[in-house]
Amino acid sequence: MTQLAATSPSILPPAFFARHALVVARQLLGKYLVIPREDEQLALRIQETEAYIGAHDLACHGRFGVTPRTAVLFGPPGHWYVYFTYGMYWMLNTVTGRDGTASGVLIRGAGPHSGPGRLTRALAIDSRFNGQPIAATTGMWIEDRGEPVRRSRIRRTPRIGVDYAGHWKEKPYRFLLDDDCLGRRAAMHSRVK
DNA sequence: GCAGTGATCATA
DNA sequence: ATGATCACTGCC
Numbered sequence: 074m075t076q077l078a079a080t081s082p083s084i085l086p087p088a089f090f091a092r093h094a095l096v097v098a099r100q101l102l103g104k105y106l107v108i109p110r111e112d113e114q115l116a117l118r119i120q121e122t123e124a125y126i127g128a129h130d131l132a133c134h135g136r137f138g139v140t141p142r143t144a145v146l147f148g149p150p151g152h153w154y155v156y157f158t159y160g161m162y163w164m165l166n167t168v169t170g171r172d173g174t175a176s177g178v179l180i181r182g183a184g185p186h187s188g189p190g191r192l193t194r195a196l197a198i199d200s201r202f203n204g205q206p207i208a209a210t211t212g213m214w215i216e217d218r219g220e221p222v223r224r225s226r227i228r229r230t231p232r233i234g235v236d237y238a239g240h241w242k243e244k245p246y247r248f249l250l251d252d253d254c255l256g257r258r259a260a261m262h263s264r265v266k
Numbered sequence: 267g268c269a270g271t272g273a274t275c276a277t278a
Numbered sequence: 279a280t281g282a283t284c285a286c287t288g289c290c
Contacts, residue, residue, distance in 0.1 A: 160271025
């Protein structure tokens with residue numbers, strides 16, 4: 074099993090997130106969500122994201138201004154924004170862009186987990202991460218493991234579950250990575266080399 | 267197609 | 279205090 078990485082894993086710094094949400098959403102594809110688990114740490118390849126680009130984006134939580142819930146989203150980039158919805162599910166987001174703007178990226182799928190509610194349920198992610206830095210000291214971070222993502226592997230669609238957002242519901246702000254040899258596809262076909 | 271589930275926010 | 283809404287999921 075060759076584990077020879079071209080570059081050593083690097084933890085994404087705050088500067089990574091201090092860019093437009095659309096850039097961050099695209100760039101997060103193929104990165105690894107990492108969480109310590111018992112003796113080992115879990116690293117899941119991010120394969121689906123959505124960008125929410127500011128208070129003017131009628132799909133974005135920030136559209137009603139700063140509230141107790143959205144304060145984190147309006148805050149500095151490089152922090153987790155984790156909120157509870159539908160009485161059951163935690164949504165995992167990164168805060169992006171400039172401090173004072175409501176922009177973020179929802180992580181909708183990583184590793185074998187598809188769907189933002191299933192992802193957080195599987196990883197036991199909840200409010201304890203809300204407002205925390207995206208850093209190793211927090212206990213949940215994102216790594217670049219040096220795997221390039223080909224442009225042709227990326228699909229864009231409108232965002233899910235934002236029918237209330239007027240014309241913003243049609244914006245292609247959802248990003249999906251079609252895995253080639255990693256993850257679900259390989260597992261599903263379970264081919265022998 | 268639609269029920270479940272409860273925090274959040276506006277309104278009062 | 280009340281009521282509508284909701285960046286979802288699972289079952290019909």
